[in-house]
Amino acid sequence: MYMKTLIAANWKMHGDLSWVQKPAEFRKLYPAGAGQVEVLLCPPAHMLLAMVRAARGLDIAIGAQNCHDKASGAYTGEISAAMVAETGADYVILGHSERREMFGETDAFIAAKTKAAQGAGLTPIVCVGERRAEREAGQAEEIVGAQIAGSLAGEIDGANLVVAYEPVWAIGTGLVPTLEDIAIMHDHIRGCLARRFDEATARKIRILYGGSVKPANAKDILALVDVNGALIGGASLEMDSLADIARQA
Ligand code: PEP
Numbered sequence: 138m139y140m141k142t143l144i145a146a147n148w149k150m151h152g153d154l155s156w157v158q159k160p161a162e163f164r165k166l167y168p169a170g171a172g173q174v175e176v177l178l179c180p181p182a183h184m185l186l187a188m189v190r191a192a193r194g195l196d197i198a199i200g201a202q203n204c205h206d207k208a209s210g211a212y213t214g215e216i217s218a219a220m221v222a223e224t225g226a227d228y229v230i231l232g233h234s235e236r237r238e239m240f241g242e243t244d245a246f247i248a249a250k251t252k253a254a255q256g257a258g259l260t261p262i263v264c265v266g267e268r269r270a271e272r273e274a275g276q277a278e279e280i281v282g283a284q285i286a287g288s289l290a291g292e293i294d295g296a297n298l299v300v301a302y303e304p305v306w307a308i309g310t311g312l313v314p315t316l317e318d319i320a321i322m323h324d325h326i327r328g329c330l331a332r333r334f335d336e337a338t339a340r341k342i343r344i345l346y347g348g349s350v351k352p353a354n355a356k357d358i359l360a361l362v363d364v365n366g367a368l369i370g371g372a373s374l375e376m377d378s379l380a381d382i383a384r385q386a
Contacts, residue, residue: 141173141174143367144174144366145179145366145367147179147233148179148181148202149202151181152180152184160191160195163197163380166380167380174386176196176197176379177198177200177228178199178200179199179200181202182201185199190225198227198228200228200259201226201259202229203231204217206250207253222257226259229250229260229261229262230261231247231262232244232247232265232284238305244284244290245290247287251263251288251293260297260299262299262301263298263300264300265288266281266303266304272314277322278325285326295335295338295342301346302322302323302326302344302346304348308347308348308370311349313348316361326344327342344363345368346358346368347370350367350369355381355386369382
């Protein structure tokens with residue numbers, strides 16, 4: 138089954154409006170059509186609209202890093218899925234471990250956001266991943282399976298969905314699971330998605346790996362059968378390293 142590899146940049150809370158030159162900078166380093174790669178930049182919310190405009194005509198998608206499940210209301214500091222979509226963004230990252238850990242996001246809340254995102258016409262990238270102690274206790278697959286079941290509960294459209302496997306202990310640490318462990322987990326996630334939706338739908342869902350992806354390790358990770366792209370934090374802030382990673386896909 139052919140799937141375009143998704144190279145997704147999670148800029149977290151980094152950047153300012155001068156970063157609107159980054160899509161053009163990226164395209165100089167990695168011209169459109171250079172490979173079968175879809176590139177996605179997820180900036181902080183304040184620059185979504187400007188980034189959508191800056192990326193126009195460059196074949197680069199723009200996404201948000203979060204959205205709320207409610208359409209509107211007294212939710213100070215939040216942004217709804219429709220508001221994200223109104224900027225022209227196409228994707229939204231949901232359930233990133235930093236949001237699960239620091240902001241107490243539960244699987245049920247993430248499922249509600251996922252439904253809202255799809256309802257607004259966005260493609261959600263739903264993040265799952267075990268903590269270090271859970272891996273050491275041999276519970277990684279069980280934890281990730283439960284996150285998939287919980288975060289994709291209810292009326293979720295499997296045809297408009299991306300899943301990212303991001304072991305918490307690999308994010309921003311320079312630590313990466315072995316290739317074998319990544320392959321085992323992605324195969325496990327594919328199986329969970331087949332049980333949640335059906336085999337045909339599961340085969341079409343892109344499963345990204347995230348956690349200390351760098352130009353030096355991207356080739357081996359992206360070559361794994363069930364790895365359909367990468368979600369990249371630190372190494373996505375500089376366009377030369379992001380382009381280097383895209384070249385390995
Ligand atoms: C992330 O934040 O999603 C991430 C994978 O970060 P890093 O690449 O820096 O580990």
